[in-house]
Amino acid sequence: MAKEKLEKTGAHFVFTGEVLGQRPMTQHRGTLRLIEKECGLEGLLLRPLSAKLLEPTIPEKEGWVDREKLRAFSGRGRKDQMRLAAELGIEEYPTPAGGCCSLVDPVFADRLRDRLGRLGPEEKLTREEITLLKVGRHFRISDAAKAIVARDEGECRVLHFHRRLGWRLEAAERRGPVALLLGEPSEEDLLMAASLTASYGDGRSEPLVLVRADRAGESRVIETAPVSRDDAAAIRIG
Incomplete structure (x- = not known):
């Protein structure tokens, strides 16, 4: 779906709010690479919050995005995200959802x-x-x-x-x-x-x-x- 949106809108790349290691079962390096491949977005899926811990993407290599301004967040804690929100003047935001399926x-x-x-x-x-x-x-x-x-x-x-x-x-x-x-x-x-x-x-x-x-x-x-x-x-x- 993300790739379809990219093609329909003429966008250059896709970015997400994923953080390396935040959810041990789904957000480790191997899974992040697999998601990128399965979505048909190899090199075009940017994770700004953990970008400095991952291989540079096409947007970074081409200079569309300044890698130096991206972050190196990792792990299950959310203090870095909360600190960033404060820096950006964001005071109201919902509590993040857990990683399990709510239907069970x-x-x-x-x-x-x-x-x-x-x-x-x-x-x-x-x-x-x-x-x-x-x-x-x-x-x-x-x-x-x-x-x-x-x-x-x-x-x-x-x-x-x-x-x-x-x-x-x-x-x-x-x-x-x-x-x-x-x-x-x-x-x-x-x-x-x-x-x-x-x-x-x-x-x-x-x-x-x-x-x-x-x-x-x-x-x-x-x-x-x-x-x-x-x-x-x-x-x-x-």
Whole structure:
């Protein structure tokens, strides 16, 4: 497919974000060379993040790309990529996905089944939705609405990154996770999402917590009681 796109668009080469050794089973030298060969892109597949550790490609040899400006990233850590993002002024980016197939994960499968069962006749599952199926704790609040509550800082960034898809919720005066309310929620659904958000933050033991909810220029502060873990577990997906 990449070669077809290259030929159709008149592009000179293809580049990817692969990093040498980041995924031991698929991103070692031998596999990277094999991918290049099988795609029919020998010499035309540039990996800018690890280029200095690999043989020069045609774009580098021809001077289309300055090899000296490319990187020598390797290994499973992501500190180099995060440092580069900071240098480039990129502050918002989703947490990288793991290297395993999500379809064999029973939790992911439950979430996917839940979403597919509610797709309209003309609806299609989007890439963003698939990304979000891998993130956070999922709760089926109603047939029309689902909430996702982050489990760590990385997931908070992911949900914040996708905030345009629905209501973004976060405790107003206490530390706690970011949550995202998706679908076509009712007022009751929004209140439940606020309660879920409160129940996973530092105010979980308090009688009432203030939760800020934002969507497309609209902003509200909701005072709510944290939902009990038993009640949360009853509507959790996966």
